[in-house]
Amino acid sequence: MVNVPELFGSMVFNQSVMKQRLPKETFKLLKKTLDDGAPLELDVANVVAHAMKEWAIENGATHYAHWFQPLTGITAEKHDSFINPQDDGTVIMSFSGKELVKGEPDASSFPSGGHRATFEARGYTVWDPTSYPFIKEHTLCIPTAFCSYTGEALDKKTPLLRSMEALDTQAKRILKLFGKNVSHVATTVGAEQEYFIVDHELWTQRKDLRMTGRTLFGAKPSKGQEMDDQYFAALNPRIVKYMEDLNETLWKYGILSKTEHNEAAPAQHEMAPIFNTTNLAVDQNQLTMEVMKKVAKRHGLECLLHEKPFAGVNGSGKHNNWSMSTNEGENLLEPGKTPESNAQFLLFLTAILKSVDENQDLLRISVASAGNDHRLGANEAPPAIISVYLGDELYKVLSSIVEGKTYANDKSSKMTIGVDVLPPIPRDSTDRNRTSPFAFTGNKFEFRSCGSALSIAGPNTALNSIVADALKTFADELEKASDFEAALNALIEREVKAHWRIVFNGNGYDESWKAEAAKRGLMELKTLPDAMAHYLDPKNIRLYTEMEVYTKEEMESHYEIKLEKYAQVLNIEVNTMLEMISKDILPAAYKYIDAVSKTVIDLKAVVPGARAGAQVALLTKLDGLTTELAAKADDLSKRHLSAKSAGDAMSIARAYVDSVIPAMTEARAVADEIEPLIGEEYKPFPCYEDLLFRI
Structure with missing residues (x-):
């Protein structure tokens, strides 16, 4: 039986290990860096590096790597051994503070949006001491930020840390207005x-899954998720073994894997961790995705993280549960149980409404990808x-502010912010709206638009930044007020009214919502190019540069990269x-046509006058479909060639949306019509039934 408390964090150089292994004074100085962001002196770094190396070697490590998150969306690492040669031909194992704090990977081979040429190769990785080092496969991995020789951020961690500092x-500043002098406010994420999960052998037979992460073809199976019998159903024994291994591996890395279950679609599952500080949560989610795929292979399985690997059933998301804590x-x-806490809560809530309303584009951009475009708007x-989404209780509270009406609580009085007629709001006073992109769920907001393969660094950088900007606006106004309570009341009333259009508690799938949203002036940015067209708008450049999260040059590079x-x-x-x-579909169809044709010929030879009506009808249909598919493929090829030469990055992306994707959809429709017509033994690759139900 696994001893979970003993296993948990055993591969992590966390504060508990630091306290045990570092001299008391060194630990105190490092703790100041961890808690307050104080710079780490080189002599302190040397002591930390030596203790870290000794611990790592004891746990089987032979190498170290600066582990960073370039703009590819995945992690990167360059391994160096602890070996240091000596004059007598022997080696010692050493690791210096300089090696801990800074590395120099090649920066020209990562996405930079044209800011780094091939000959401009130098880049730097810098240790992020707020995220704990860990041992992965005999390598000590040190979480780091990544920047170019000229200082531009080339990663997702650096802007995230900047946004956390801004918030x-x-x-x-806001808390100080309520008489609270706290030393730190951090955002937290779960x-x-x-x-x-699909069988690995079946996966190897699907070129589309191997190359793109999703199925480009596939007729609907006879059963999908329409019976609602997949969600929370008993786990397949093979999946149980996978999840047990996954949990134990994640626990070793100090990842708070808490919940596991079958999701709504066949072969779909979910893992939910306990929340953590945003920086750690982002790092741990990147590691989680890597571990999921590696553990799956150990069990002869394949983990698919694409947002929409199968048409016609649920896609996969990553629900980003975001909050703020002192x-x-x-x-x-x-929400709190006292009037004063409620007033403070309402001010922060108002700031969030303002930030989301004014920055719908930035939130949509933060979750935009080719894969997520397939997922958003359907199948949960x-x-x-x-x-x-606010839930019924909060909706009523804010409605009374907007309408200036009596709030129907126990005292039946007109609600005034900060006085005792404002009731305590229970933590679980909201239902869960699965169609809402941004839903309040008791004491946090659940940003449901994130795609499953997405790094959550981008969405959380956006969230932190836009909320920080709104809080700054509020603090600037309230700090000048001579009557704080009156100013607070006026501000909340004004801003809730101004941004009430962003609140929607209804069904996001209802067609009427699109018309209503348009009437309200909300944006419907269906594709990544639609969203990215707004990224460099002056208001967005102003926000990110004033919050010191991105420079204008970094934003321009991100625009090109995305x-x-x-x-x-x-x-x-x-x-x-x-x-x-x-190479696969047409040859398989031709082979089946040939086999059926020979059957018809043989039948007519043996049975004079035989009409073979069913076979002839099938052959006629397959002949028409194969001819049509060949024509669709030719059309797709021409459109693809045209798109690639459309001009700048936006023109190319728009050509894919407007011309190529519709041609892909048309070609797929014909191929999917052919699939159920040909004999099982002639099919070129495993079908949906195999992939979704053979585990």
Whole structure:
């Protein structure tokens, strides 16, 4: 039996290990860095590095690596051994403070949006001491930020840390107005991770899954998720073994894997951790995705993290449960039981409504990808229209502010903020709206639009930044007020009214919501190019640069990178699709046509006058479909060639949306019509029934 408390964090150089292994004074100085962001002196770093190396070697490590998150969306690492040669031909194992704190990986081979040329190779990784080092497969992995020789952020961690600092600064200003002098405010995140599991051998036979992560073809199976019998159903024994191994591996890395279950679609599952500080949660989610895939292979399985690996059933999301807390343990999104706490809560809530309403585009951009475009708006994923769900109780509270009406509580009095007629709001006073992109769930907001393969660094950087900007605006106004309570009342009333349009408690799938959202002036950004068209708007450049999260140059590079990646993903998908049509689907259909044709000939030879009506009808249909598929493939190829030469990054991305994707959809429709017509033994690759139900 696994001793979980003993296992948990055993591969992590966390504060408990630091306290045991570091001299008391060194630990005190390091703790100041961890808690307050104080710089770490080199002599302290040397002591930490030596203790870290000794611990790592005792736990089987031979190498170390600066583990960072470039703009590819996945992690990167360059391994160096602890070996240091001596004059007598022997070696010692050493690790210096300089090696701990800074590395120099090649920066020219990572996405930079044109800011780094091939000959401009130097880049730096810098240790992030707020995220704990861990041992992975005999290597000590040190979480780091990654920047270019000229200082631009080339990763997802650096802007995230900047955004956390911005929110910390502005939230403390607000709390000071309520008489609270806290030393730190941090955002916290719990990232629920959805994924599919399929048999590895079946996966190897699907070129589309291997090359793109999703099925480009596949007729609907006779059974999907329409019976609602998958969600929370008893786990398959093979999946049980996988989940046991996954949990134990994650626990070794100090990842708080808490919940596991079958999701709504066949072969779909979910893992949910306990929340953590955002920086740690982001790092741990990146590691979780890597571990999920590696553990699956150990069990002869394959983990699919694509947002929509199968058409016609649920896609996979990553629900980002976001909140704010002080270093004293106060959750700033807890409604509270006293009037004073409620007033403070309402101010923070108002700031969030303002920030989401004014920055719908930035939130949509933060979750935009070629894969997530397939998922949003159907099968329990929220729509592309950003809105806020508050639940019944909060909705009534804020409605009374908007309408200036009596709030129907026990005292039946007109509600005034900060006085005793404002009731305590129970933590679980909200239902769960699965169609809402941004839903209040008691003491946090659940950002449901994130895709399963997505790094949550981007969405949380956006969230932290836009809320920090709103809090700054509020603090600037309230700090000048001569009558704080009057100013607070006026501000909340004004801002709730101004941003009431973003609140929607209804069904996000209802067609009427699109018309209503348009009437309200909300944005429906269906695709990544639609969203990215707004990224460099002046208001967005102003926000990110004033909050010191991105420079204008960094934003320009991200604009190019996201559009280029979108086009690259579609380019790979089209190439794979054309290859599967020409090498797999059409040859299989021709082979089956040949077999049926011979059957007809043989039948007529043996049975004079036999009409073979069913066979002839089938042959006629297959002949028409194969001819049509060949024509669709030719059309797709021409459109693809045209798109690739459309001009700048945005023009290319738009050509894929407007011309190539519709051609892909048309080609797939014909291929999926052919699939159920040909004999099982002639099928070129495993079908949906095999992939979803053979575990």
